[in-house]
Amino acid sequence: MKLFYGLVIHSKSIDDLCFLPNTVLIVDNGKIVYIQENADVNKVQQEHNVSSENVVILKENEFLMPGMIDTHIHAPQYVNAGFGLDLPLLGWLNKYTFPTEACFSDLKFANEIYTRVVANTLVNGTTTAMYFATIHKDSALLLGDIAHQTGQRAFIGKVSMDQNSPEYYIEEKDSAIKDVEEFIVALQSKNYPNVQPAVTPRFAITCSMSLMKTLSELASKYNVNIQTHVSENPAECEVAVSLHEGCRDYVDIYAQAKLLTAKTILAHGVYLSDKELEVLHQYQTSISHCPNSNCSIRSGMCDVRRLMEKGLRVGLGTDVSGGFSSSILDAMRFAITVSNILSLSKPEEYKPLNFRDVFFMATLGGAQALGLHDKVGNFEIGKEFDALVVNLAPTDGNLEVWPDESMENRLSKWIHLGDDRSISRVYVNGVEVKEGASNTLRIKRLGSKRKLSEMV
Numbered sequence: 001m002k003l004f005y006g007l008v009i010h011s012k013s014i015d016d017l018c019f020l021p022n023t024v025l026i027v028d029n030g031k032i033v034y035i036q037e038n039a040d041v042n043k044v045q046q047e048h049n050v051s052s053e054n055v056v057i058l059k060e061n062e063f064l065m066p067g068m069i070d071t072h073i074h075a076p077q078y079v080n081a082g083f084g085l086d087l088p089l090l091g092w093l094n095k096y097t098f099p100t101e102a103c104f105s106d107l108k109f110a111n112e113i114y115t116r117v118v119a120n121t122l123v124n125g126t127t128t129a130m131y132f133a134t135i136h137k138d139s140a141l142l143l144g145d146i147a148h149q150t151g152q153r154a155f156i157g158k159v160s161m162d163q164n165s166p167e168y169y170i171e172e173k174d175s176a177i178k179d180v181e182e183f184i185v186a187l188q189s190k191n192y193p194n195v196q197p198a199v200t201p202r203f204a205i206t207c208s209m210s211l212m213k214t215l216s217e218l219a220s221k222y223n224v225n226i227q228t229h230v231s232e233n234p235a236e237c238e239v240a241v242s243l244h245e246g247c248r249d250y251v252d253i254y255a256q257a258k259l260l261t262a263k264t265i266l267a268h269g270v271y272l273s274d275k276e277l278e279v280l281h282q283y284q285t286s287i288s289h290c291p292n293s294n295c296s297i298r299s300g301m302c303d304v305r306r307l308m309e310k311g312l313r314v315g316l317g318t319d320v321s322g323g324f325s326s327s328i329l330d331a332m333r334f335a336i337t338v339s340n341i342l343s344l345s346k347p348e349e350y351k352p353l354n355f356r357d358v359f360f361m362a363t364l365g366g367a368q369a370l371g372l373h374d375k376v377g378n379f380e381i382g383k384e385f386d387a388l389v390v391n392l393a394p395t396d397g398n399l400e401v402w403p404d405e406s407m408e409n410r411l412s413k414w415i416h417l418g419d420d421r422s423i424s425r426v427y428v429n430g431v432e433v434k435e436g437a438s439n440t441l442r443i444k445r446l447g448s449k450r451k452l453s454e455m456v
């Protein structure tokens with residue numbers, strides 16, 4: 001049992017951001033069992049029989065918030081984060097992405113990179129990640145093992161692609177299906193409580209209709225989440241629709257493949273028509289908004305307000321390495337900036353996203369988009385305790401607060417100026433995981449960093 005006392009910040013909905021001062025929150029067996037604002041901490045501690053070594057009193061400049069959720073990240077592309085941003089999507093995939101992903105047939109290489117991406121995202125406060133791995137079953141399973149061992153909540157997608165891909169990085173349809181089924185069965189049989197497989201057709205250009213239809217059957221047979229990309233870039237949209245005869249638009253391709261479900265998340269959705277949004281809403285399919293990627297490989301600017309007003313659930317994604325940063329704080333800032341820019345050409349009443357909106361999207365909104373909102377996303381009794389202790393006065397960095405600043409302004413400052421140095425503790429399912437992840441990164445940085453070419 002662990003007791004936390006101090007300022008708690010979480011969202012109950014996009015319109016209901018709560019600041020709860022002097023709050024006691026008790027966690028037992030990974031779950032939240034008690035939460036009370038303006039509580040008498042000593043009294044509650046005694047009543048619940050919590051020993052003093054299990055009491056965490058937050059300091060003046062600290063607050064507790066739900067862990068952040070990255071609804072779309074490519075784990076193997078972590079190697080490429082920060083370069084190769086000179087080409088738009090289709091050229092970028094061929095020149096930078098496929099060659100890198102092909103290296104993950106090598107388990108030693110996969111182990112090096114996957115260990116770092118999981119540790120790095122945890123250190124940056126990502127308590128849940130929806131990962132794309134590569135087409136390689138064994139290294140995708142390894143990513144699951146690493147997420148489990150490091151303590152991150154994760155969905156792992158073994159990527160499927162059987163057409164329009166280079167001959168060094170493509171699957172035969174039959175072996176693609178066999179490998180996905182074996183991957184799902186193998187990962188599920190490990191019984192990791194917080195790591196699940198996700199069916200992952202790469203996107204409509206690299207997947208045949210027949211492959212996508214079988215993938216949808218597998219998702220339903222094993223009751224797993226589905227992830228793919230949609231409507232990211234104008235050239236991609238045109239090619240996708242031209243490849244799938246008889247499909248009205250991009251969303252219709254996935255509708256005909258029966259991939260649209262309440263457990264499906266589609267990355268991007270920059271160019272979706274009203275009709276397509278209506279269809280996604282009918283299927284309760286959600287969107288991962290990846291604004292850094294959309295800017296960095298110049299795909300376009302997604303009007304998230306519009307998607308939300310059509311009733312879609314929208315989470316945030318880093319989309320490493322189309323997006324150059326693995327931090328959800330960065331995704332929050334990009335989401336605000338893109339929305340501000342879009343607002344310049346909208347009527348005056350258009351409301352760009354603000355720090356409250358993106359805080360929601362990074363926490364409860366992400367949980368809703370992944371269908372995890374009964375488990376995580378905010379602090380409610382019975383939910384699992386995925387949380388961050390944020391320190392607004394780290395010894396270095398650009399973040400500075402003053403004693404008389406409001407709670408709202410403090411949160412806004414953290415969202416705009418914070419980084420991993422201001423995230424002092426990270427909990428997943430009640431277990432503290434930041435220190436282990438930081439040590440992994442530090443040891444790897446100081447010690448065994450090897451040339452990429454020597455790892456493969």
Ligand SMILES: O=c1[nH]c(=O)c2nc[nH]c2[nH]1
Binds near residue numbers: 074202203229293
């Ligand atoms: O941003 C993206 N990253 C990818 O790896 C990818 N594959 C298909 N479509 C994609 N979009």
Ligand SMILES: [Zn+2]
Binds near residue numbers: 229
């Ligand atoms: Zn992506």
